[in-house]
Amino acid sequence: MADASVFRKVDLAHGDLTRCAVDAIVNAANESLLGGGGVDGAIHRAAGPALLEACRPLRSCEPGEAKITPGFDLPARFVIHTVGPRWRGGDAGEDETLRSCYQSSLHVAAENGCRTVAFPAISTGAFGFPPDRAARIALETVGECLAQADCKIDRITLLFFSEEDLQIAQTALEGILSPR
Numbered sequence: 001m002a003d004a005s006v007f008r009k010v011d012l013a014h015g016d017l018t019r020c021a022v023d024a025i026v027n028a029a030n031e032s033l034l035g036g037g038g039v040d041g042a043i044h045r046a047a048g049p050a051l052l053e054a055c056r057p058l059r060s061c062e063p064g065e066a067k068i069t070p071g072f073d074l075p076a077r078f079v080i081h082t083v084g085p086r087w088r089g090g091d092a093g094e095d096e097t098l099r100s101c102y103q104s105s106l107h108v109a110a111e112n113g114c115r116t117v118a119f120p121a122i123s124t125g126a127f128g129f130p131p132d133r134a135a136r137i138a139l140e141t142v143g144e145c146l147a148q149a150d151c152k153i154d155r156i157t158l159l160f161f162s163e164e165d166l167q168i169a170q171t172a173l174e175g176i177l178s179p180r
């Protein structure tokens, strides 16, 4: 587990990802990368139609992988599109795929010179992943990435759309920082 001090570089917040002025926001997309509902729909609406045109040549994205486009009309410079797992009860590799979404997104971010990255709660909407389990995986994975000696990311925001989901994540962080 990552040293607790790495979490000084992690912000847990409540808000709308499309308003985040960071180097890259992460989109919880589907395999087609051609848009959808939830945060994906909101990102495409706020970025403008050029985002869809930039996604077409990427063709598709496997669950756990990540691909990058410009942010177009968004305040964020880039959008990193990742595809979370669909919840199937927890024994179908969902945790590993979700972990891979965070790892792949941060890898792509660093490759493109991003220092600040904001994530939504991947898979916890339409894909049905339990929010407490997802928050713990998100925190552990970004903590491990930030703890690597060669990590070039300065700040990671985990952005929750509801106060309730933010509270769940704060409780998950307390559990990681002071395990019983």
Ligand code: AR6
Pocket: 015, 016, 017, 018, 028, 029, 030, 035, 036, 037, 038, 039, 040, 041, 042, 084, 120, 121, 122, 123, 124, 125, 126, 127, 128, 129, 159, 160, 161, 162, 165
């Ligand atoms: N800012 C931040 N978080 C948001 C926003 C927003 N503007 N809008 C929604 N959320 P979801 P998934 C939260 O369903 O579960 C799409 O149709 C939301 O409350 O967006 O990975 C894609 O095309 C929830 O906590 O993504 C895929 O088909 C979280 O974002 C599918 O949904 C994720 O919910 C992906 O499902």
